[in-house]
Amino acid sequence: MSGVAIAFWVLAAVAVVTSLLVITSRNPVASVLYLVITFFCLAGLFVTLHSHFLAAIQVLVYAGAIMVLFLFVVMLLNLGTPQWFDVAGTPVKFAALVLGVGFVGALVAAGVGDFEPGASGPAAGVDPDVLGSTEAIASALYSAYYLPFLVTALLLLVAMVGAVVLARRER
Amino acid sequence: MEHLIWLVPAFPLGGVLINGLFGRRLGKGAVGFIGPGVVGAAFVVSLVLFLDLVGRAPEARQLTQTLYSWIAAGDFQANIGFLVDPLSATLMLVVTGVGFLIHVYSVGYMHDEDSAGFARYFTYLNLFTFAMLLLVMADNFLLLFVGWEGVGLCSYLLIGFWFKDRDNATAGKKAFIVNRVGDFGFLLGIFLIFGSFGSVAFADVFPTAASVLAPGGDLAFWICLFLFVGAVGKSAQIPLYVWLPDAMAGPTPVSALIHAATMVTAGVYMVARSHALYDLAPDVLAIVAGIGAATALYAATIGLVQTDIKKVLAYSTISQLGYMFLGVGVAAYAAGIFHLVTHAFFKALLFLGAGSVIHALHGEQDLRRMGGLKPIMPVTYWTMLAATLAIAGIPPLAGFFSKDEILWRAWDAGHPVLWALGFVTAGLTALYMFRLFFLTFHGPFRGTAEQRQHAHESPASMTVPLAVLGVLSVIGGWIGIPPAIGEFLGGVPNAIEAWLAPVFLSAHGEAGHAAEAHAVPPAEYALMAASVAVATLGILAARHLWLARPEVPQRIAARFQVPYTILRNKYWVDELYDALVVRPYNALSRFAWRIVDEGLIDGLLVGGTAKVVQMQSRAMSGWESGSIPTYVMVFFGGAIVILAYYLFG
Amino acid sequence: MSEIGVGHYITLSAVLFTIGAIGVLTRKNAIIVFMSIEIMLNAANLAFVTFATAIGDLGGMVMVLIVIAVAAAEAAVGLAIIVAMFRHRETVNIEAFSTMRG
Numbered sequence: 001m002s003g004v005a006i007a008f009w010v011l012a013a014v015a016v017v018t019s020l021l022v023i024t025s026r027n028p029v030a031s032v033l034y035l036v037i038t039f040f041c042l043a044g045l046f047v048t049l050h051s052h053f054l055a056a057i058q059v060l061v062y063a064g065a066i067m068v069l070f071l072f073v074v075m076l077l078n079l080g081t082p083q084w085f086d087v088a089g090t091p092v093k094f095a096a097l098v099l100g101v102g103f104v105g106a107l108v109a110a111g112v113g114d115f116e117p118g119a120s121g122p123a124a125g126v127d128p129d130v131l132g133s134t135e136a137i138a139s140a141l142y143s144a145y146y147l148p149f150l151v152t153a154l155l156l157l158v159a160m161v162g163a164v165v166l167a168r169r170e171r
Numbered sequence: 172m173e174h175l176i177w178l179v180p181a182f183p184l185g186g187v188l189i190n191g192l193f194g195r196r197l198g199k200g201a202v203g204f205i206g207p208g209v210v211g212a213a214f215v216v217s218l219v220l221f222l223d224l225v226g227r228a229p230e231a232r233q234l235t236q237t238l239y240s241w242i243a244a245g246d247f248q249a250n251i252g253f254l255v256d257p258l259s260a261t262l263m264l265v266v267t268g269v270g271f272l273i274h275v276y277s278v279g280y281m282h283d284e285d286s287a288g289f290a291r292y293f294t295y296l297n298l299f300t301f302a303m304l305l306l307v308m309a310d311n312f313l314l315l316f317v318g319w320e321g322v323g324l325c326s327y328l329l330i331g332f333w334f335k336d337r338d339n340a341t342a343g344k345k346a347f348i349v350n351r352v353g354d355f356g357f358l359l360g361i362f363l364i365f366g367s368f369g370s371v372a373f374a375d376v377f378p379t380a381a382s383v384l385a386p387g388g389d390l391a392f393w394i395c396l397f398l399f400v401g402a403v404g405k406s407a408q409i410p411l412y413v414w415l416p417d418a419m420a421g422p423t424p425v426s427a428l429i430h431a432a433t434m435v436t437a438g439v440y441m442v443a444r445s446h447a448l449y450d451l452a453p454d455v456l457a458i459v460a461g462i463g464a465a466t467a468l469y470a471a472t473i474g475l476v477q478t479d480i481k482k483v484l485a486y487s488t489i490s491q492l493g494y495m496f497l498g499v500g501v502a503a504y505a506a507g508i509f510h511l512v513t514h515a516f517f518k519a520l521l522f523l524g525a526g527s528v529i530h531a532l533h534g535e536q537d538l539r540r541m542g543g544l545k546p547i548m549p550v551t552y553w554t555m556l557a558a559t560l561a562i563a564g565i566p567p568l569a570g571f572f573s574k575d576e577i578l579w580r581a582w583d584a585g586h587p588v589l590w591a592l593g594f595v596t597a598g599l600t601a602l603y604m605f606r607l608f609f610l611t612f613h614g615p616f617r618g619t620a621e622q623r624q625h626a627h628e629s630p631a632s633m634t635v636p637l638a639v640l641g642v643l644s645v646i647g648g649w650i651g652i653p654p655a656i657g658e659f660l661g662g663v664p665n666a667i668e669a670w671l672a673p674v675f676l677s678a679h680g681e682a683g684h685a686a687e688a689h690a691v692p693p694a695e696y697a698l699m700a701a702s703v704a705v706a707t708l709g710i711l712a713a714r715h716l717w718l719a720r721p722e723v724p725q726r727i728a729a730r731f732q733v734p735y736t737i738l739r740n741k742y743w744v745d746e747l748y749d750a751l752v753v754r755p756y757n758a759l760s761r762f763a764w765r766i767v768d769e770g771l772i773d774g775l776l777v778g779g780t781a782k783v784v785q786m787q788s789r790a791m792s793g794w795e796s797g798s799i800p801t802y803v804m805v806f807f808g809g810a811i812v813i814l815a816y817y818l819f820g
Numbered sequence: 821m822s823e824i825g826v827g828h829y830i831t832l833s834a835v836l837f838t839i840g841a842i843g844v845l846t847r848k849n850a851i852i853v854f855m856s857i858e859i860m861l862n863a864a865n866l867a868f869v870t871f872a873t874a875i876g877d878l879g880g881m882v883m884v885l886i887v888i889a890v891a892a893a894e895a896a897v898g899l900a901i902i903v904a905m906f907r908h909r910e911t912v913n914i915e916a917f918s919t920m921r922g
Contacts, residue, residue: 023843
């Protein structure tokens with residue numbers, strides 16, 4: 001078993017377990033912290049895919065900025081200690097489980113687990129390290145994906161203004 | 172002169188607008204002036220047009236005016252256009268002339284109405300005059316039909332003039348509905364005409380009739396039969412006569428104008444106008460003559476036992492209309508129109524005289540409570556006498572000439588049975604008319620003392636029209652003196668026959684009947700003498716039965732119980748129609764209302780649709796729970812289904 | 821358990837996505853629901869990166885960046901909404917917010 005394989009299995013297992021803990025934990029603060037671990041695992045998985053830049057962004061933005069925001073809100077609203085049992089009843093749980101198993105089952109049955117891009121990919125011979133490098137992503141972002149990049153920037157601006165307006169206390 | 176034609180209907184129409192819109196505010200004085208005034212003006216214009224026609228050569232006696240194209244759709248074309256020829260000019264003079272006198276009479280007769288009712292009355296009466304003029308002046312079948320329906324509407328409105336009394340409103344409805352039956356036939360006839368000729372204009376249809384329709388063929392038969400169905404309804408012939416006696420519920424001048432002198436004769440006019448078609452359908456002419464003669468006798472028998480003065484006159488009208496159809500049915504169109512004209516004079520007079528009597532007795536219409544009015548109402552008495560003699564057919568009054576002309580034509584055309592029917596009717600006519608006359612004016616007064624005290628001669632506005640019509644009833648027949656008598660008077664011509672001859676020149680180029688009447692067969696004198704004799708006999712019998720020995724009729728009635736009961740009940744025709752038509756129809760309507768409309772349509776279709784939608788909505792609104800988890804669940808399920816579709820589909 | 825291929829990553833992505841979805845479906849705490857959505861977004865990101873690497877296309881990478889930016893925007897706005905709702909109703913139970921009822 002290669003190093004990459006070991007890393008994958010460990011990270012995958014941790015990610016699955018922590019994400020399960022996120023949705024089962026009764027304490028939102030604990031959920032947030034488990035989610036941070038999940039995101040770190042995903043960052044690690046990105047590294048195994050040679051996407052170093054995205055791994056860094058994942059840690060910085062997700063595990064850093066977004067999760068801090070979550071934690072901040074949870075504590076602001078004083079939801080640290082659960083005041084009510086917020087899990088749905090058995091029928092809903094059962095239905096959700098059926099749907100979930102159905103989703104994964106459908107994908108597996110369709111054969112995603114055996115998916116191989118083969119030699120037909122447009123850039124099958126490209127060195128993955130070069131592909132995932134900051135330079136390569138940056139040049140793509142500022143050339144071919146220039147317009148989506150700008151729109152995303154605009155979206156962030158709008159979201160910022162919206163958040164300010166929404167969070168403002170009514171006078 | 173053509174440019175004046177439109178004025179004839181325009182004057183009454185103006186009267187309708189003024190009286191209808193402002194009549195209530197103008198007051199009775201102004202309405203009483205405008206109402207008759209516009210009809211008088213129309214009469215003057217008609218007279219001018221008539222004199223213009225007289226001044227022309229017989230072949231050129233035709234004026235037309237097209238106001239505008241009314242309907243133009245594809246091949247179909249109908250104009251608002253007028254045709255004034257000897258036939259329509261004659262009718263115009265009758266309608267406006269007699270109409271004017273009756274309008275004047277109405278001013279006195281309707282004096283007790285309040286100003287709103289007075290204005291409403293004259294609005295309707297003017298509207299009637301307008302529609303009737305449209306009918307006789309139209310230059311195509313469609314405009315004729317508009318006038319035809321217009322007079323029917325006015326008839327309905329005026330029968331139910333005192334609509335607060337339920338019986339009057341019912342009588343109006345009956346007249347309207349029975350007329351619908353006839354109008355349906357008339358419309359079918361018009362459709363057939365348009366289908367065959369591609370036009371409804373007289374100028375297109377009549378000249379080409381002989382070439383388009385095979386003489387005696389099926390098409391000519393059906394067209395004429397359908398047109399005649401319309402005439403049967405409007406002119407109250409068997410089997411559609413039942414509305415006319417009930418129509419007497421309207422004010423008496425209305426009965427005189429609409430239900431005696433003009434509207435009911437529209438059928439005769441229409442058949443005469445369409446003679447070019449009828450000449451091609453001898454079978455239908457035979458039917459026309461047969462129905463006419465049968466109706467004449469049938470109505471006369473009923474009239475014999477009626478006790479309501481207006482009902483007697485109503486059946487008399489039906490009977491006389493039967494004469495007219497007998498005339499046109501034996502292709503003696505001019506004779507039919509001649510009788511139409513004289514009948515308009517004396518029957519209008521009879522009704523107006525009856526109205527005068529009713530007016531004097533404060534609404535009493537029962538002959539059994541009249542009598543002895545001769546000294547009280549001299550003008551009414553003498554004019555009524557003239558009219559009664561005229562209708563009885565006593566020479567030289569109007570009715571003699573026209574009735575005798577028809578009877579002679581029927582005999583001459585080879586229909587001795589029809590002649591016999593008319594002959595018997597002539598005797599019966601004299602009998603029942605003089606019964607009415609004697610019961611009203613002679614003998615002792617049989618009403619209450621109070622009525623006796625208040626009885627009075629009518630005012631001048633009523634007696635003057637009576638007098639004018641009385642004179643016309645006497646001399647009106649002189650326009651149609653047959654050669655059989657004219658010979659002895661120094662060759663007096665049959666003026667109306669010659670006058671109408673250009674119109675009735677038959678389509679296949681034969682000369683009219685006027686030309687062939689030179690040699691007078693001795694049979695004509697015999698028949699003439701016979702009809703005078705039977706009329707005289709009728710009068711004498713009436714005098715004997717109801718004046719000299721009033722107890723005899725009761726004995727006869729007791730003796731002939733069965734026929735008397737049949738006649739009193741008018742052959743139970745109303746009851747028969749009630750059982751055969753009205754009741755089944757009501758049952759059908761009730762079925763359509765209760766079961767089809769309320770049950771099926773309202774209940775099942777409309778209500779059912781609403782109920783289904785409601786049930787669906789109730790089921791669907793469960794989805795709209797507003798519960799976000801539910802939405803997400805459904806959304807996710809949907810996403811999986813779509814995913815599965817792409818993966819495996 | 822030999823070589824780790826694209827199929828492994830994709831299967832993991834599907835499993836994570838399903839876990840997130842089940843979280844969304846079963847939890848009523850709006851913040852937990854939100855975090856579950858973040859799990860689903862990350863699962864999608866993983867699939868993007870996997871495919872981008874496998875076929876050597878930078879579009880997937882860029883897409884991940886955009887998703888992260890959207891997630892940030894969503895977190896900012898979503899949490900602001902939750903704060904506003906909490907102020908209004910004194911709860912973050914999503915069942916309390918049923919004003920979308922038809």
